[in-house]
Amino acid sequence: MDAVLGQLFAGLSLGSVLLLAALGLALTFGQMGVINMAHGEFMMAGAYTAYVAQNVIADAGVALILAIPLGFVVGGVMGVVLEATLIRRMYLRPLDTLLVTWGVALILQQVARDVFGAPNVDVRAPSWLSGSVDLGITQVPAARLFILGLAVVAVTGLALVLTKTALGRRIRAVVQNRDLAETAGVSTRATDRLTFFIGSGLAGIAGVALTLLGSTGPTLGSNYIVDAFLVVVAGGVGQIKGTVIAAFGLGLLQAGIEYSTTASLAKVAVFALVVVFLQARPQGIFSVRTRSLA
Amino acid sequence: MNTVRSVAILCALALATSACGSRTDTGSGGTAAKSCVDTSGDSVKVGFLNSLSGTMAISEKTVFDSLKLAADQINAAGGVNGKKLSVVSEDGASEPTVFAEKATKLISSDCVAAVFGGWTSSSRKAMLPVFEGANALLFYPVQYEGLESSPNIFYTGATTNQQIVPALDYLKEKGVKSLFLVGSDYVFPRTANKIIQAYAKANGIEVKGEEYAPLGHTDFATIVNKVKGSGSAAVFNTLNGDSNVAFFKEYRNAGLTAAAMPVVSVSIAEEEVGGVGVDNLVGQLTAWNYYQTIDSPANKTFVAAFKEKYGQGRVTSDPMEAAYTSLFLWKSMVEKANSFTPDDVKKASGGVSHDAPEGMVTVNGENHHIAKTALIGKVGADGLIHTEWSSAKPIEPDPFLKGYDWAKGLAG
Known part of the structure; x- marks a missing residue:
């Protein structure tokens, strides 16, 4: 029983990691249709932000909490710079964007190598996040519980921004009908840039969170980028709730299959299931009806 | 539809590049x-x-x-x-x-x-x-899975009987009765684990599980869950690269300790300790033939x-x-x-x-490997590895494990 509950939590936790990695993409790829291969490198930048914060501030806990907003800003600013210099010029050529941003990803990895060195760096977990928390029915790693909470906060925050604020309304208007939004007086340029800032910033937050679980090195982003795209596509392009359901669905599926088989097989099975699912439902779990994303 | 097709291409590209890395053309x-x-x-x-x-x-x-x-x-x-x-x-x-x-x-x-x-x-x-x-x-110059001996190559790292077998000897000497094997999914860990299985069978050690993670795997919650549930006395770790970081962080987060269930690693040397994090590794064991602290x-x-x-x-x-x-x-x-x-x-x-x-080494003229001393080390709080146990003398290289009865049938 304990093992099953532990495994259930492992699946939820993996889902929250996938969600954090994919949430920003759900905005930039899902809403704007930009295939940004450098999204993973914004996560890497967030992870290194946590590392730098820890070197400046001695207390690992304070450093981590501070690194979350800092990572958001660092990722966001990198995103805006990329959008303003390169992506803006190729909104109508998604395949070119794919190659260009992949090139940017490689450059950013090398920059990280030159600045921080090729070996992984060590980001220490604060004492209150190492070890397990007893939930009464089962014990769960504190770091994973923290990331689960962070993912929930990030999704809620994003949903609030999209539904309750003027900015959110503008973003949705531009996504659903760019021309009409522009005619109605919405500055689509400014909206695009802000959307990209938020999406890339979320990648930065994901990077900070991932330092608690895995390695912090130049290739951190490339480890997650394919999974992140998988989640967004399976969830349905243009839908945050689709991304949430897909992330937790894939996380539980991966953990469930892995427990009864092996990690390699689970990965293959999840890929195969997503392919079959997309055959039956190419638009993903949810889809938006729009005129611009035809 | 354009975007969906692009993603298909993207995934194909990403898969192609990762596949290239492991191609043995x-x-x-x-x-x-x-x-x-x-x-x-x-x-x-x-x-x-x-x-x-x-x-x-x-x-x-x-x-x-x-x-x-x-x-x-x-x-x-x-x-x-x-x-x-x-x-x-x-x-x-x-x-x-x-x-x-x-x-x-x-x-x-x-x-x-x-x-x-x-x-x-x-x-x-x-x-x-x-x-x-x-x-x-x-x-x-790197330790490897053995089962090779080219007249044109000199192997100056350890072969299996100079690293893996001594590590098993050490565990047996310490009274370890059960093992859990964790490795990356490629040739070295799979070969190493075959050897470990044969050794365990001959020496009354129970192998309670054998798990492989794809190279670059970053989520070890499930594997650590299995390790935790197995109740093994020790873990033999042949993971490679970044996976080690995720594995040891998870290991510690799950409340497992070097004292209760030590992990013996064959791919973590001084260079890797910093990246994994000293806190996550203190007290864990490694098997090599050289440490900086010699x-x-x-x-x-x-x-x-x-x-x-x-x-x-x-x-x-x-x-x-x-x-x-x-x-x-x-x-x-x-x-x-x-x-x-x-x-x-x-x-x-x-x-x-x-x-x-590392000490006196001697070239074996027949198999072109070198005789070297096996060392089991323990990761210290200083981030260096300290010798915990060493073989009595340099071990003659035996890449095909011909000198071990329990290994019969492995080389073929």
Whole structure:
């Protein structure tokens, strides 16, 4: 029983990691249709932000909490710079964007190598996040519980921004009908840039969170980028709730299959299931009806 | 629909690149070039072939550094057989095919007397036909899965009976009755685990689980869950690269400790400890043939010289030491043969020994591996590894495990 509950939590936790990695993409790829291969490198930048914060501030806990907003800003600013210099010029050529941003990803990895060195760096977990928390029915790693909470906060925050604020309304208007939004007086340029800032910033937050679980090195982003795209596509392009359901669905599926088989097989099975699912439902779990994303 | 199609292409691209990394294409190379080594002047060329770019650069750059140090020291002391070494270095780019290509270039167009380098088994297997075809020499400095013995390769890292088998002997001596095996999903861990299974069966150790994670796997919640639930006495870890970081963080987060369930790792050396995090590794065990902390004059000189050249913050590790030693072994072979010709060097190789930083090592003329002492180490709070146990004397290399009854049938 304990093992099953532990495994259930492992699946939820993996889902929250996938969600954090994919949430920003759900905005930039899902809403704007930009295939940004450098999204993973914004996560890497967030992870290194946590590392730098820890070197400046001695207390690992304070450093981590501070690194979350800092990572958001660092990722966001990198995103805006990329959008303003390169992506803006190729909104109508998604395949070119794919190659260009992949090139940017490689450059950013090398920059990280030159600045921080090729070996992984060590980001220490604060004492209150190492070890397990007893939930009464089962014990769960504190770091994973923290990331689960962070993912929930990030999704809620994003949903609030999209539904309750003027900015959110503008973003949705531009996504659903760019021309009409522009005619109605919405500055689509400014909206695009802000959307990209938020999406890339979320990648930065994901990077900070991932330092608690895995390695912090130049290739951190490339480890997650394919999974992140998988989640967004399976969830349905243009839908945050689709991304949430897909992330937790894939996380539980991966953990469930892995427990009864092996990690390699689970990965293959999840890929195969997503392919079959997309055959039956190419638009993903949810889809938006729009005129611009035809 | 455009975006959906783009994603399909994107995934195909991403998968293709990751697949390239593990391809073991041995198609190129193998052209029988006549040796063109020029020994007429007062210098002789040697080739260093390491990945200075790509995923393996992180490890292979350190080997390259220690090879350079060895070359500098040999030159400062008068060279090899009176000739100064002139180093030609090439980048293997973490791609087996590039290794084969560059090896061909070093042998037939640069005309080097010997090549030093390679790290992954796939890079070695890609280079093997090139060196055999051209009858040239390769010195390979990394511990590997054994079951190979090429007349044209000298293996200066450990084979399985000098690393994995002693680690198992150590665990048995400590009274460990059950093991859990965790490894990355490729040739070395799978071969190592086959050996461990055979050993365990013959020695009354129960293997409670055997789990593999794809290379680059980052989520170890499930595997650690299985390890935790198994109640094993120890874990044998053959994970490679970044996966180690995720594994040890998860291990600690799940409340598992070195005291209750120690992990023996064969791929974590001094270089990796920092990246995994000392906090996550303290008290865990490693199996190698060299640690920076070895207390011998030869090692102290090596460590001091390395830090002097590359910075006080740098550490020395087993593959680095094996590479460093390989250049000195080649020097002794050449001087014993009084010739740079590969055939003469091979003939002279048997019995050549060197007082290396790891201790006295001796070349086995038959299988071209070297006898070396096995060391089990424990990660200390200082981030270095301290010898916990060592084999009584240097262990003769036995790449096909012919000398072990329980290993019958493994080599075939």
